[in-house]
Amino acid sequence: MIKFENVTATYTENVGIFNLSFHIPKGELVFLMGPTGAGKSTVLKTIYKDIPISDGTLFINGEDVGNIRRRHVPRFRRKIGMVFQDYRLIPDRTVFENIALPLQIEGVSKKEIKDKVHDICEKVGLKKSINNYPNQLSGGENQRVSIARALVKKPLVILADEPTGNLDPNVSDEILDLLEIATDSGAAVLMSTHNFPLIQPRKKRFIELNEGRLVVQ
Amino acid sequence: MITKLLFLLSESFRGLFRAKLPAAISSITIGIALVIFSLAYFSYVNLLGYSYKFKSKYRIEVFFHNELNTEEARDLFNTILILDGIEQGEFIDKEKASKLFMSYFHEDINEIIGENPLPMGGRYDIDVDYRNSNQMRRIVREIRLLEGVDVASFQQGIISRVDSIVENILGISMAIGIAIFIIAVILVSNTIRLIIHAKQETIETMHLLGATNSFIRFPFVVEGIIQGILGAGFSLLILYLLRSLQSYLFEPLIKLPFVEPSNLIAYNFIFGLLLALIGSFRGIAKYLPK
Numbered sequence: 001m002i003k004f005e006n007v008t009a010t011y012t013e014n015v016g017i018f019n020l021s022f023h024i025p026k027g028e029l030v031f032l033m034g035p036t037g038a039g040k041s042t043v044l045k046t047i048y049k050d051i052p053i054s055d056g057t058l059f060i061n062g063e064d065v066g067n068i069r070r071r072h073v074p075r076f077r078r079k080i081g082m083v084f085q086d087y088r089l090i091p092d093r094t095v096f097e098n099i100a101l102p103l104q105i106e107g108v109s110k111k112e113i114k115d116k117v118h119d120i121c122e123k124v125g126l127k128k129s130i131n132n133y134p135n136q137l138s139g140g141e142n143q144r145v146s147i148a149r150a151l152v153k154k155p156l157v158i159l160a161d162e163p164t165g166n167l168d169p170n171v172s173d174e175i176l177d178l179l180e181i182a183t184d185s186g187a188a189v190l191m192s193t194h195n196f197p198l199i200q201p202r203k204k205r206f207i208e209l210n211e212g213r214l215v216v217q
Numbered sequence: 218m219i220t221k222l223l224f225l226l227s228e229s230f231r232g233l234f235r236a237k238l239p240a241a242i243s244s245i246t247i248g249i250a251l252v253i254f255s256l257a258y259f260s261y262v263n264l265l266g267y268s269y270k271f272k273s274k275y276r277i278e279v280f281f282h283n284e285l286n287t288e289e290a291r292d293l294f295n296t297i298l299i300l301d302g303i304e305q306g307e308f309i310d311k312e313k314a315s316k317l318f319m320s321y322f323h324e325d326i327n328e329i330i331g332e333n334p335l336p337m338g339g340r341y342d343i344d345v346d347y348r349n350s351n352q353m354r355r356i357v358r359e360i361r362l363l364e365g366v367d368v369a370s371f372q373q374g375i376i377s378r379v380d381s382i383v384e385n386i387l388g389i390s391m392a393i394g395i396a397i398f399i400i401a402v403i404l405v406s407n408t409i410r411l412i413i414h415a416k417q418e419t420i421e422t423m424h425l426l427g428a429t430n431s432f433i434r435f436p437f438v439v440e441g442i443i444q445g446i447l448g449a450g451f452s453l454l455i456l457y458l459l460r461s462l463q464s465y466l467f468e469p470l471i472k473l474p475f476v477e478p479s480n481l482i483a484y485n486f487i488f489g490l491l492l493a494l495i496g497s498f499r500g501i502a503k504y505l506p507k
Contacts, residue, residue, distance in 0.1 A: 090419050
């Protein structure tokens with residue numbers, strides 16, 4: 001699903017990721033660990049093609065990311081579900097509208113959107129808040145909306161960039177539960193975090209980075 | 218595809234309602250620019266109408282050599298009549314010439330000098346498209362080259378003066394029009410840029426979710442089109458009120474050859490849309506480069 005082969009991607013000469021190799025198969029949740037500035041976000045940005053690869057090969061669902069043309073990037077990103085620390089919800093849209101957005105971008109029919117959004121809201125426990133706006137929700141609920149938005153299109157890859165960074169431990173656990181549930185449908189989930197105590201009890205594989213280089217796998 | 222289109226259209230209207238104030242400012246800006254355009258156009262058309270009306274009173278006058286007999290003079294008159302730019306003419310024989318002398322000076326030329334020395338000739342009206350000093354000068358030059366023509370002339374001084382006034386007013390109107398167009402485009406694009414700036418994070422999120430630039434751009438362009446239509450409507454309303462005011466105050470005194478309302482409506486909508494579209498694309502270009 002996600003395959004890094006000696007990937008180097010840099011912002012400037014000494015900032016970025018260097019010679020990184022790892023593989024995340026279908027249906028696995030892997031944590032990306034490391035201190036601030038270790039290159040966790042760079043790994044994720046490289047996957048969704050926000051930063052170009054300067055060396056090595058990166059495969060997502062068998063597709064060589066380096067060969068994707070700029071104009072095909074939007075189509076490529078539609079296959080990936082993304083969850084962010086700051087949720088990145090659209091403030092003047094309801095929970096329903098925020099979750100429906102990726103489907104609307106794909107041009108899915110109105111009825112299908114309605115069914116899928118209601119279905120995912122049920123799964124992540126947002127049924128009651130479906131008509132609320134983000135500012136009417138708690139941090140945990142907002143992150144649930146963000147996860148629901150990532151899951152609604154049933155992506156094969158889910159990237160979560162410090163999704164628990166702004167949440168208290170109990171809510172963070174619930175968010176991890178939701179990400180784990182996503183792997184049941186076969187998605188490969190890569191979640192970046194620097195909160196080791198949170199992930200330790202989960203007994204999942206983790207990749208540790210430091211200064212853009214792989215430390216532990 | 219239809220679902221996507223309907224979604225984008227609904228987004229456009231929602232965007233407009235979410236940013237009511239900037240959208241209203243943008244529409245009013247377009248409206249004011251269109252009012253000024255329309256007034257400039259209206260003044261130009263009226264001025265042109267008056268100048269043509271004024272110039273229609275002027276003709277080319279031709280006097281033939283006295284040696285020509287009536288038949289030769291008629292032939293020459295007809296030769297001139299078919300020249301390019303001549304609309305119609307009136308043949309002046311000796312008898313008519315003496316009558317004209319009488320009407321101008323209230324005296325009979327035959328009684329003064331015992332015979333009629335006045336030459337035969339013609340008076341020619343000019344086609345509408347040729348009623349300017351350059352064309353009339355050209356026609357006079359051609360007439361003077363014909364054998365048997367003694368004198369050919371027109372009121373060159375006055376016509377040249379009228380032409381230069383019309384040209385100056387047209388030049389000034391065009392300069393004002395271009396300046397207003399540029400100002401309106403800048404104002405509209407800055408308003409749209411402000412709207413987009415406020416939505417920068419939303420645009421970034423949409424990019425991350427896989428939205429193409431066209432998908433993001435479309436609602437802003439439609440918003441621009443709606444603003445253009447609203448601006449044109451606003452302009453037409455102001456023009457209607459100005460027209461009513463003009464009728465009420467000046468109609469008994471001045472009769473203006475008005476511009477066709479259908480033309481004015483069409484021009485307002487065309488220019489309104491043009492202004493809005495250029496403004497939208499300029500506004501979007503900064504945040505959504507192609």
